[in-house]
Amino acid sequence: MKILFFSTKIYDQQFFTAANEAFGFELKFMELPLNKSTAVLAKGHEVVCVFVNDIVNTEVLQELSAQGVSLIALRCAGYNNVDLKAAEALGIKVVRVPAYSPYSVAEHTMALILTLNRKTHRAYNRVKEGNFALQGLMGFDLHGKTVGLIGLGKIGLATARILKGFGCRVLGYDIASSAKAESIGVEFTDLDFLYRHSDIISLHCPLTPDTYHIINKESIRKMKNGIMLINTSRGALIDSKAVIEGLKQEKISYLGLDVYEEEADLFFEDLSSKVIQDDVFMRLLSFNNVLITGHQAFFTSNALEKIAGVTLENVREFGEGTSLQNEVKP
Known part of the structure; x- marks a missing residue:
């Protein structure tokens, strides 16, 4: 399964790459944020992984859907940046990391x-x-x-x-x-x-x-x-x-x-x-x-390990068609 990551830094790549050894997904990392201009880049990816400041509104979700995306994997606990009703209407599932550290x-x-x-x-x-x-x-x-x-x-x-x-x-x-x-x-x-x-x-x-x-x-x-x-x-x-x-x-x-x-x-x-x-x-x-401080409260090695592991486990549940333990619904 192909996962496209938006708004990534070196530490995201480091921790997700390490965690992915147990999953074997195809990961692609981008520094660009997700918005209406960059959503088209998701073509060919079933999953996009986003962070707290990425824009996941109706317009962006429509473009992601047109590119074949069917899962939004939040690598954070908050989901106020996602239009959950629009995602549901488009048949896009949304999962998050409810607790890391x-x-x-x-x-x-x-x-x-x-x-x-x-x-x-x-x-x-x-x-x-x-x-x-x-x-x-x-x-x-x-x-x-x-x-x-x-x-x-x-x-x-x-x-x-x-x-x-x-x-x-x-x-x-x-x-x-x-x-x-x-x-x-x-x-x-x-x-x-x-x-x-x-x-x-x-x-x-x-x-x-x-x-x-x-x-x-x-x-x-x-x-x-x-x-x-x-x-x-x-x-x-x-x-x-x-x-x-x-x-x-x-x-x-x-x-x-x-x-x-x-x-x-x-x-x-x-x-x-x-x-x-x-x-x-x-x-x-x-x-x-x-x-x-610049949104660094979450930024410990313990938390990043947990975020990467839970995010990829969420994707695996989606791929296997099992119950999504961390799904977010409107």
């Missing part, structure tokens, strides 16, 4: 929290220049702080366990209750209570119509002064302009992002020699209490 994202979440709090990134630069002054580097004890987690799936639970280890009080909000969350001491609350009582809020929910811009002007108004906001989930969970206002008004004292609503034109590329045209993103970068 929740620890990778949970641990990166903690890295953002600790770096913002103790300002280790700024201390590193000072010491490199021979500046050992401590003024402006003061942090706070995480022990005893209240952290609100929005989303208590595998990543949210992994984050909760780490936070409990630090001695934090952990509040949690999810659309469904979780016995596992209760067993590790997470206190279930509604969003209003979480907003009003948390010192730190971290997002771990999927992007849906209900969670789009869940962090907005109104929700920020309800938060404590000096709140720390962390997002390692989906960029569009946050209204960036509302967050900028919160930073300017000093309502938000710390902001850590691994995702950004308009990241498709920025992340995963080296733009160091170019002028970035996104004014909102550049405004965020201008604050010294904002820390942004």
